[in-house]
Amino acid sequence: MPEASPDLSKVRLHVVTGKGGTGKTTVAAALALALARQGKRVLLAEVEGRQGIAQTFDSAPLGHTETRILHDRTGGEIWGLSVDAKESLLEYLQKFYKAGRAGSVLEKFGAIDFATTIAPGVRDVLLIGKIYEAAGRREGGKRGSSGEPVYDAVVLDAPPTGRVVRFLNVNAEVADVAKMGPIRNQADSITRMLRSHTTAVHVVSLLEEMPVQETVDALAELRAASLPLGAIVVNQLRPPLLDARALRSVQAKSTARLRGTVRGDLETAGVRVTDALVEGLVADGADYADRVALEQRQDAVLEEQGRMMVRLPLLPEGTEGGGIGVLATAIDEQGMV
Incomplete structure (x- = not known):
């Protein structure tokens, strides 16, 4: 029985994943632009340190501080963020343990590098924790205050399908280890956010056998982890050469x-x-x-998943010359925002 299509109008955290090479960063950028064109203030964040967002918008490299990268004539805005695990850990230590200068001492002795590069799962906890904080932040600077949310929507350029479930589900694993205290409380809060109706995980695919199979596998893993599914985005569709x-x-x-x-x-x-x-x-x-016959077979496989399907055209000249705008229009017209 087909699953109900998500009500994406209520989604505040859009997680975009896909097999490497399918264009998930481009799709995340186009989704953020489509939301900004509605007059929304949008945070577009990445967690892999590839500076894909900066390249897409031809802006300066992003850092751990949120930076405005686009202002739309509707009044909407896109703010960019490249989450850094080390900076996230220092913020975490200050927030929960008032570490202050002690954090700098730990960094000097290599403890910060150890925690963010070697300790299993810690890096992902810190990265997703920063997204959680930004998504829930309200005017006045604190989560849970009575002010309006700072961002109307957050779009996350997430890790690829091969590891996205582990990335999104890492706080549930931490909660199993930390039985009490601030770490457990935050892990529970992040898990609730990621599994709520205000979050949707969109999977980007191409009409090729390997990306389609990874998409099907990822959807099954996301369902098993109780993570809310969004749309399947079929990217880079070629225009027909023959009628x-x-x-x-x-x-x-x-x-x-x-x-x-x-x-x-x-x-x-x-x-x-x-x-x-x-x-x-x-x-x-x-x-x-x-090739057309192959693409039709792969499209049928994706249709069988019972999800909203969003189809985006191939950009012969890439994202230059208004290409992101073309994709944003297609996303809007197909009801993804």
């Missing part, structure tokens, strides 16, 4: 008949016909038909 009638003709005719048709069409158009030209066009047509 439906021409494609059926290529698929139905024998190679010999197709050669004859191609030769006749070329001659009618006044093109100088050679055997090499005909053979090349026939081969290209067969390859194209095979």
Whole structure:
């Protein structure tokens, strides 16, 4: 039985994941822009230190401090953040243990580096904790105050599908270890946020066998972890080269008949016909038909998942020249925001 489509109008934390190479950073940026065009103040955050957001918006490299990277004519804004585990730990020590100068001492002796690079799971706890703090922060600077939220929405460019469930579920694991105290309390709060109706995990895919299989696997793992599913975003869709009638003709005719048709069409158009030209066009047509058939099969696999499907076009020139805006429009028109 198909799952109910998510009410994305109530979502405040959009988590975007996908197999490496599917364009998840580009999709996260386009989603943030679509939200900003609605007049919203949006935080677009990354946790892998790749500076993908800065490259997408052609801005200066992002740091651990939130920086405005776009102001839309609607009044909406995008603020960028590249979460740093070391800075997050120092903030954490100050917040819960009033460490102050002690944090600097720990850093001097290498304890901070140890905790953020070697200790299992600690780095992910710190990274997702910073996102939790930003998503819940209210005017006045504190979570839980009576002011309006600082951000109307947060878009997280999350780790790829191969490790996103472990990343998002790490606080549940910490809660099993820490039975009481501030660490346990925060872990419980983060887990509640990530599993609530105000969060949605969107998975980006291409219509290729490996990305589609990773998407199916990731959706199953997300369901098992009780993490709320959002949309499947099919990225980089190529425009059709042949209309439906021409494609059926290529698929139905024998190679010999197709050669004859191609030769006749070329001659009618006044093109100088050679055997090499005909053979090349026939081969290209067969390859194209095979690719379309493969994409249709993969699309059917994704449709079977029962999720909202959002389809985005291939950008021949990449994100330059307004490409992100094209994707943001497509996201808006298909009801993802």
